[in-house]
Amino acid sequence: MNRTPSTYKSTCFVTIDKLLYREALLYHLMNQEQIEILGEASTGFDTLNQLAHRKANTLIIEEDLKDNDGLTISEMALELQPSLSILLLVDVEISQKRLAIYLESGIKTVVSKTQPVKELFKALRYMQEGKAYINPQLFQQSRPAETMDETIFHSLSAREQEVAQLMADRMTAQEIAERLGLSHKTIHSYKDRILVKMGFEKLPELILYMKRFRNKLPK
Amino acid sequence: MNRTPSTYKSTCFVTIDKLLYREALLYHLMNQEQIEILGEASTGFDTLNQLAHRKANTLIIEEDLKDNDGLTISEMALELQPSLSILLLVDVEISQKRLAIYLESGIKTVVSKTQPVKELFKALRYMQEGKAYINPQLFQQSRPAETMDETIFHSLSAREQEVAQLMADRMTAQEIAERLGLSHKTIHSYKDRILVKMGFEKLPELILYMKRFRNKLPK
DNA sequence: TAGAGTTTGTAGGATCATCCTACATATTCA
DNA sequence: TGAATATGTAGGATGATCCTACAAACTCTA
Numbered sequence: 127m128n129r130t131p132s133t134y135k136s137t138c139f140v141t142i143d144k145l146l147y148r149e150a151l152l153y154h155l156m157n158q159e160q161i162e163i164l165g166e167a168s169t170g171f172d173t174l175n176q177l178a179h180r181k182a183n184t185l186i187i188e189e190d191l192k193d194n195d196g197l198t199i200s201e202m203a204l205e206l207q208p209s210l211s212i213l214l215l216v217d218v219e220i221s222q223k224r225l226a227i228y229l230e231s232g233i234k235t236v237v238s239k240t241q242p243v244k245e246l247f248k249a250l251r252y253m254q255e256g257k258a259y260i261n262p263q264l265f266q267q268s269r270p271a272e273t274m275d276e277t278i279f280h281s282l283s284a285r286e287q288e289v290a291q292l293m294a295d296r297m298t299a300q301e302i303a304e305r306l307g308l309s310h311k312t313i314h315s316y317k318d319r320i321l322v323k324m325g326f327e328k329l330p331e332l333i334l335y336m337k338r339f340r341n342k343l344p345k
Numbered sequence: 346m347n348r349t350p351s352t353y354k355s356t357c358f359v360t361i362d363k364l365l366y367r368e369a370l371l372y373h374l375m376n377q378e379q380i381e382i383l384g385e386a387s388t389g390f391d392t393l394n395q396l397a398h399r400k401a402n403t404l405i406i407e408e409d410l411k412d413n414d415g416l417t418i419s420e421m422a423l424e425l426q427p428s429l430s431i432l433l434l435v436d437v438e439i440s441q442k443r444l445a446i447y448l449e450s451g452i453k454t455v456v457s458k459t460q461p462v463k464e465l466f467k468a469l470r471y472m473q474e475g476k477a478y479i480n481p482q483l484f485q486q487s488r489p490a491e492t493m494d495e496t497i498f499h500s501l502s503a504r505e506q507e508v509a510q511l512m513a514d515r516m517t518a519q520e521i522a523e524r525l526g527l528s529h530k531t532i533h534s535y536k537d538r539i540l541v542k543m544g545f546e547k548l549p550e551l552i553l554y555m556k557r558f559r560n561k562l563p564k
Numbered sequence: 565t566a567g568a569g570t571t572t573g574t575a576g577g578a579t580c581a582t583c584c585t586a587c588a589t590a591t592t593c594a
Numbered sequence: 595t596g597a598a599t600a601t602g603t604a605g606g607a608t609g610a611t612c613c614t615a616c617a618a619a620c621t622c623t624a
Contacts, residue, residue, distance in 0.1 A: 312604055530576060
């Protein structure tokens, strides 16, 4: 039942200006076993207001907000609740100096919005375990999607590649099984192994990967 | 198998500056039956480049890009491929005049980022059917999440409300069934009916709703 | 007020997905 | 060459989704 035995739940409050993006992200956070959504806001004002009544242990907050900057809000939130873990979402790659300022002010983690969603999750996991997580790509020009490892696909066996392609076309395990003359259980096994090999956790990640690189991939 | 018989697939290209948000949105788009992700980019330059080789029929693009504005890119893309349907994501509520400019330049639809994800999907569906979709909330101060209809929950029967609460706590149908002394099939039936009544399509929408309004809801 | 329509409570079948385990054969590496 | 690892194959348990069904209760209207 619980595959993450050592970690406990983080209760998150999410402050992102644009509802469209906030919601999109919230759906992902919801699907993470160890994350409980506690609340959300567009503005710093709203954040502080809501945090006063609710005991979130983690605050995910944008650097740029309409009414104030995330840093200021974070500092105020920390004063209210020193135990709060704060993850700051920044727009661009930041300087070492700026990062130092953040960390000094009590912000635990900084994640750039130019990073994939996965990085955010990784950072959250680290934070949960009390570890500091400094995104390795924070300081360099990061073009992760574009430079994303195309080679991991080629680490799959021929059959695995075949199955991965078909799965990316949204074929069901049953359909693929019929096509290849196998049991649908076998297809699921392939799926599991493909995800592990490629370092994905969920099928959608694989599908997105395949869509991104379909044009560069063989066939 | 196909519950949307009359609509055909739109092949989408998505241009959003920040990868974090773009990815978050892409996962959603991927889960929509009628949408095929064709490609993605952070910049206008990249968009035009990629669109030259790929026949997307729909372009979802941000108004503000690093290298250029979405409007300009859209116009260039339209010159390249006049059949392209363009959905522009704008930051704020826009004036009627500005909207007119957009529509005149061939942009089919404008969606504000202050809207929930659902609005984007609605707009896409309209576009697919060739209808123009002008977001009704585009012109007024929109605080949809905050003002979201709390009453729809109360339109549920007592038992439905109970089940909805338990589902929002991520209990499985089986667990809820045991708790209530029912068959798990019954719980699924409740789920289906709840979703219909509340106008949601997927369970995560219900869960997000419940998390948002749990504090305002009875009990 | 009776009959019709709608809502509510209940559940089954078919189909998929996920997570976990297993095992034989093939390949590689030390 | 023997041990470790990779590959191909599949089963069981559990859960979700989509669709259909049907009886009891409630509501509304002619």
